[in-house]
Amino acid sequence: GQNIDQPTEMTATEGAIVQINCTYQTSGFNGLFWYQQHAGEAPTFLSYNVLDGLEEKGRFSSFLSRSKGYSYLLLKELQMKDSASYLCAVIASDYKLSFGAGTTVTVRA
Amino acid sequence: IAGITQAPTSQILAAGRRMTLRCTQDMRHNAMYWYRQDLGLGLRLIHYSNTAGTTGKGEVPDGYSVSRANTDDFPLTLASAVPSQTSVYFCASSKTGVTDTQYFGPGTRLTVL
Numbered sequence: 001g002q003n004i005d006q007p008t009e010m011t012a013t014e015g016a017i018v019q020i021n022c023t024y025q026t027s028g029f030n031g032l033f034w035y036q037q038h039a040g041e042a043p044t045f046l047s048y049n050v051l052d053g054l055e056e057k058g059r060f061s062s063f064l065s066r067s068k069g070y071s072y073l074l075l076k077e078l079q080m081k082d083s084a085s086y087l088c089a090v091i092a093s094d095y096k097l098s099f100g101a102g103t104t105v106t107v108r109a
Numbered sequence: 110i111a112g113i114t115q116a117p118t119s120q121i122l123a124a125g126r127r128m129t130l131r132c133t134q135d136m137r138h139n140a141m142y143w144y145r146q147d148l149g150l151g152l153r154l155i156h157y158s159n160t161a162g163t164t165g166k167g168e169v170p171d172g173y174s175v176s177r178a179n180t181d182d183f184p185l186t187l188a189s190a191v192p193s194q195t196s197v198y199f200c201a202s203s204k205t206g207v208t209d210t211q212y213f214g215p216g217t218r219l220t221v222l
Contacts, residue, residue, distance in 0.1 A: 042213035
């Protein structure tokens with residue numbers, strides 16, 4: 001099976017920056033997604049990386065290093081509504097999407 | 110409103126019963142997926158379909174079956190439910206395949222007693 005690791009929980013203050021790391025050991029690599037999931041809701045798309053480097057989209061950025069099997073999601077200017085689970089997911093050589101267990105981010109006032 | 114719907118929203122089921130979870134999308138997406146989400150384990154792929162008429166097995170297919178008779182519908186059937194199938198089930202679709210963004214339905218919360 002594929003191995004995708006991310007921290008279970010993180011806490012940060014409103015207005016701060018939080019970085020969620022994701023490391024993966026998979027059979028091949030064909031892309032990496034980040035999804036956001038609020039409690040009791042469906043996951044929604046945040047970002048997709050297939051080449052090394054940083055992808056920026058508003059307050060959210062995602063970074064990928066394929067040689068290190070590593071990605072991070074950077075959330076800037078945190079808002080209370082950013083309290084959610086963040087899911088890292090990797091497409092391996094079998095072209096199936098494998099998800100990490102998710103990181104629950106709590107934003108405090 | 111275009112999107113993906115699932116039914117029922119929640120269900121309590123006796124062990125041994127047969128159950129079909131429904132999933133319908135109106136985005137004309139070719140690919141569809143079924144996941145289960147359990148606390149601490151994240152989303153796990155059960156079955157998928159890259160296009161109408163084809164299906165494939167995911168990470169945890171045992172005890173589940175799917176069909177894809179047309180583009181819009183992708184039902185998931187539990188032939189004889191067991192308590193370990195208690196979970197939240199999400200259906201998703203993407204335009205052409207796994208490298209495209211997946212859009213998720215609202216989920217079905219299933220409890221097998």
